[in-house]
Structures are given as structure tokens and as C-alpha cells.
Amino acid sequence: QITLKESGPALVKPTQTLTLTCSFSGFSFTSNAVAVGWIRQPPGKALEWLAHIYGNGDEKYSLSLRSRLTISKDTSKSQVVVTMTNVDPVDTATYYCAHLRADCSGISCYTYDYWGQGALVTVSS
Amino acid sequence: DIQMTQSPSSLSASVGDRVTITCRANQTITKYLNWYQQKPGKAPRLLIYAASRLQSGVPSRFSGSGSGTDFTLTISSLQPEDFAAYYCQQSASALMYTFGQGTKLEIK
Numbered sequence: 293q294i295t296l297k298e299s300g301p302a303l304v305k306p307t308q309t310l311t312l313t314c315s316f317s318g319f320s321f322t323s324n325a326v327a328v329g330w331i332r333q334p335p336g337k338a339l340e341w342l343a344h345i346y347g348n349g350d351e352k353y354s355l356s357l358r359s360r361l362t363i364s365k366d367t368s369k370s371q372v373v374v375t376m377t378n379v380d381p382v383d384t385a386t387y388y389c390a391h392l393r394a395d396c397s398g399i400s401c402y403t404y405d406y407w408g409q410g411a412l413v414t415v416s417s
Numbered sequence: 418d419i420q421m422t423q424s425p426s427s428l429s430a431s432v433g434d435r436v437t438i439t440c441r442a443n444q445t446i447t448k449y450l451n452w453y454q455q456k457p458g459k460a461p462r463l464l465i466y467a468a469s470r471l472q473s474g475v476p477s478r479f480s481g482s483g484s485g486t487d488f489t490l491t492i493s494s495l496q497p498e499d500f501a502a503y504y505c506q507q508s509a510s511a512l513m514y515t516f517g518q519g520t521k522l523e524i525k
Contacts, residue, residue, distance in 0.1 A: 331461075331516075339453075339461065339504055339516040354513050355418055388460055401467045402508035403451045407460035 294318035296328070296389050298411035305417050310379050314372040314389030314408060321347040321367055327392035328372040329404060330363065332385040340385075344392055345372060379415045386410040419444055419510050423503075423517035429525040434495045438520045440488045440505035449509035452481055452490045455519075456501045464503075465490060500524050 300312035314328055321328065329344030343353045343363045353361050362375045372389065388411075390404040420443045430436050440450065448468040453461035463472045465481035468488055478493040492499055505517040 329514075338519045339455075339506075341506070341514040341516060344514075352511070352513060390460075396466055396470065399467050399470065400449075401451075401470070402449060402514075403463060403466040404453075404461075404506075405463050405466070405472065407462075410460055 294391055294406040296391060296406060296408035298387060298389050298408045300387070300411055300413065302412060303414050303416065304379050306380055306415055307378055310376040310383070310413060310415075312374050312376075312387055312389075312411065312413070314374075316370050316372070316389075316391065319391060321365065321370070324348045324350060325394045327352075327394070328365070329390050329392050330372075330374045330387060331390060331404070332383075332387045333410075334382070334385040342387075343374060381415045384413065384415045386412045418513060419446060419507050419515050421505055421507055421515050421517040423505055423520050425520060426518065427521040427523065429523050430495055431525045432495050432497055436492045436495055436522065438490045438503055438505075438522075440483075440490070440517050442486045442488075442507055442509075445485045446507045446509035448484050449507055450481070450483065450488045451506045451508060452479075453504045453506065454499075454501050455504065461504065495522075497524075 296316045324346045327344040327346040330342040345351050345363045360377045365372045389408045391406040422441045450468045452465040455461045469481045480491050503520045
């Protein structure tokens with residue numbers, strides 16, 4: 293079955309760079325039919341989409357955070373990494389990685405059907 | 418960019434009630450609309466994809482409808498385990514995806 297798990301620091305200081313890793317299993321990550329994405333959720337607030345990367349290497353980013361985000365993949369390690377530069381306390385959130393499928397039984401869908409458990413990151417000095 | 422507006426932001430209902438949550442996009446997204454359920458401390462769970470398709474394993478009391486800019490999620494008969502937050506998400510834009518601000522469904 294498909295599983296994903298986030299890992300990274302629980303605490304980061306303001307202005308530092310945050311690096312999070314998503315380790316996944318159970319699916320082939322080599323085509324544009326599958327992507328791994330990052331979504332975050334500040335405490336008590338709504339979900340916010342950050343970025344995703346397809347198996348063919350195509351990258352998509354949130355327009356508001358594009359200048360601070362980089363997403364990459366290491367297919368041999370079954371990992372996707374996202375880095376966020378110059379973090380601020382407002383970046384305190386639970387960060388989720390999720391599996392995106394583009395095709396749902398012949399229907400174009402682009403939906404996040406499997407999610408990791410999430411990793412809480414606090415930005416504080 | 419595409420903005421998603423959910424209503425209501427919170428809702429009180431009783432077990433057995435029929436509940437409807439709406440989601441509106443500021444431009445057409447055809448049927449690229451997903452619905453998720455999230456319980457406290459847990460990751461979101463996919464309920465509906467492509468506006469009206471029920472994800473495998475999701476009870477049939479959940480249904481979705483709509484196309485273009487207006488969408489609804491309906492729970493036909495609320496069960497105790499349905500009290501949670503619900504989010505819509507558009508995936509029509511090739512540039513970025515967007516979530517609604519969420520609807521918190523509480524017990525009356």
C-alpha cells in the first residue's frame with residue numbers, strides 16, 4: 293500500500309532554512325501521472341498548498357511562496373525534499389506530504405489520495 | 418490565481434441531519450474539485466474527487482455535485498464520526514492548487 297512519512301526539524305530559528313523530507317513507498321514515481329506534494333497547516337488554521345513535483349521532474353509552486361521554496365526528488369531513495377528559505381514565525385505549521393494522482397480510473401482528477409501523518413515545525417528564536 | 422470560498426465556515430448539526438457545504442471558485446474549474454475531511458490531530462482524508470466521484474472506502478452518505486464554479490458536499494444522514502472539518506480544493510490550475518478556508522462541523 294502507499295505510505296508517506298515526513299521528517300525534519302521540530303524547531304527552526306527565524307531566517308534559517310527549513311528542510312523537510314518525505315519518504316514514501318508503494319508506488320512508482322517515474323511519470324507525470326503521479327506527484328508528491330507538500331501542504332501545510334498553521335495551528336487552528338486552514339490547509340495551504342505549497343508545491344508538488346511529478347515523477348517526470350515537473351515542479352509546481354505556490355505563487356506566494358515560490359521565491360522561498362525548492363522541491364526536489366531522489367527516486368532511488370524514494371524521497372521528496374522541500375526547502376524553505378528565510379523562515380519566520382508565521383511559517384509555524386504542521387507540514388504534510390501527500391501522493392497526487394492525475395488519473396482516477398480514466399478520469400482526469402489531480403487529487404491527493406494518500407497523506408503522511410504530518411510534521412509540526414515551530415519557528416522561534 | 419483561483420480563489421476558493423467555502424460556506425459556512427462553521428455549522429452545528431445533529432446526528433441524522435442532512436448537511437450541505439458549498440464551495441465556490443472565482444473562475445471556472447470545470448470538475449477539478451476535491452473534498453477532504455480532517456479530524457483533530459489527523460491528516461486530511463480524501464472523500465470526493467472530480468467533484469462527484471466517491472473515493473474508495475468512503476461511506477455512500479457522502480456525495481458531491483457541481484461543475485464550473487459552484488460545488489456542494491452533502492452528508493445525507495450525519496453520523497457521530499462525521500463531526501470534523503471539511504475542505505474543498507481545486508486542481509484545475511496548472512500553476513497552483515488552492516484549498517478553501519474550511520468548514521467546521523460541530524455537534525448541536
